[in-house]
Amino acid sequence: MQGNRPAVPDTPKRTPWNKGKLIGAKPPLRPKHVWSIRTKLQVEGRARDLAMFNLAIDSKLRGCDVVALKVEDVAPSGRAADRATVRQKKTGRPVRFELTQQTRQSVDEYINAANKKPGEFLFSGRRGSGRSLTTRQYARLVSEWIASIGLEPTLFGTHSLRRTKATLIYRRTGNLRAVQLLLGHSKIESTVRYLGVDIEDALALSEGTEV
Numbered sequence: 001m002q003g004n005r006p007a008v009p010d011t012p013k014r015t016p017w018n019k020g021k022l023i024g025a026k027p028p029l030r031p032k033h034v035w036s037i038r039t040k041l042q043v044e045g046r047a048r049d050l051a052m053f054n055l056a057i058d059s060k061l062r063g064c065d066v067v068a069l070k071v072e073d074v075a076p077s078g079r080a081a082d083r084a085t086v087r088q089k090k091t092g093r094p095v096r097f098e099l100t101q102q103t104r105q106s107v108d109e110y111i112n113a114a115n116k117k118p119g120e121f122l123f124s125g126r127r128g129s130g131r132s133l134t135t136r137q138y139a140r141l142v143s144e145w146i147a148s149i150g151l152e153p154t155l156f157g158t159h160s161l162r163r164t165k166a167t168l169i170y171r172r173t174g175n176l177r178a179v180q181l182l183l184g185h186s187k188i189e190s191t192v193r194y195l196g197v198d199i200e201d202a203l204a205l206s207e208g209t210e211v
Contacts (some may be wrong), residue, residue: 005181017151025196026156028163029057036149038102051110052123053145054103056161060182061140063158064089067133069122075111076118080104088184088197093183163194 029037034057039049055074056066065088074084077131080103085096099107116122121132135158140159143153170179180191 025194026160026163028167029156029160033149033151034164040148041145047110048112048123049141049145051103051106052209053161055099056158057164058099058103059084059086059097060162060166061095062084062088062090062162063138066158067121067123067135067182070118071111071116071120071122072118074099074122075109076112079105080111091184091186093184093186095182097182099128107147116148132134137140167195 024188037053037185038050041053052066055069059066061069065086067139068089069086073086074080080099082104083098085094087094110116111122121130123130123133123138125133125137139158142156146153146156146160166179166183169182170176176188176195177192179195180188183191183194185194186190
């Protein structure tokens, strides 16, 4: 009989992992934001953070690759090189990037101040030179940099730094293939989604630009 059936206990409701959080692609920083953060770190004398920020913008690397950088990756001869090649952790594909003059200067100043040696992680964690900064620690630093210039940190993330220069290059040149190579994407569709552009417009611009 239906009246004799035992009551089924209510299943406890789980709180969604993304409740109260903004999800989706984080926007890139604008040039004025980059300038503001860079200036603030310089004024405050934060050599490590300045070198990390500049490298993140120039390299367009994911956060896991930024924290995994070794001294010899960017300064094989003791001084920052004009260009560097890093094998991406996620894809295993090598990606090459240029270090601008201001990035090289900030990296050299940091390496000298921190007395960094080949074989060491460029950005050490709290447990010494044998351990790198964690991606969580890196994300916290990025949020701190963002908040320091009056922006809402929840609107941005580590991928904002990765996307900044790539987006600027695409807007200036329309060369989707070049941006694909710089980001280390295996498929051009991934680059299109990453930049948040229309596939037909992107391909039309790319086809009209010689590599």
